[in-house]
Amino acid sequence: MQASILLRYPKVSAAVAELGKEQADKLEITSEAVLLQVSRMAFVDVRRLVDATGKPIPLHLLPDDVTAAIQDVVIKNEGGVQTYKVRLCDRNSALDKLMKHLGLYEKDNRQTGNAIGELIAAVHGGGSRLPTKE
16 A cells, blocks of 8 residues: 555656666566567467477477477376476467457457447437437
């Protein structure tokens, strides 16, 4: 609660923003890097986890764009056989983030809104019978 009150002061808000920018610069976090990571999660091709015979490719040999989409790996050794289970990042969440970034929801809502408005106008002969506030 105190933080939200302090952030109302322009000097405090500017100082926090500057510290965040400095940290992002040190870690080389850019909007391009974030978008690249999210796009890797959204568009990973699971066929690239295996070779032409269907055998899993060892983790250290997977391409960077594939490993970027991996959320976790469970490695098991049973009876002298090593297996691993790979869980990918949530593709739907990544796609949702990209759609929001690209403004696709807003575009879709405008299109839907216009279609509904046109339908109402056509049904009521150009006039609306919906109640309005005056």
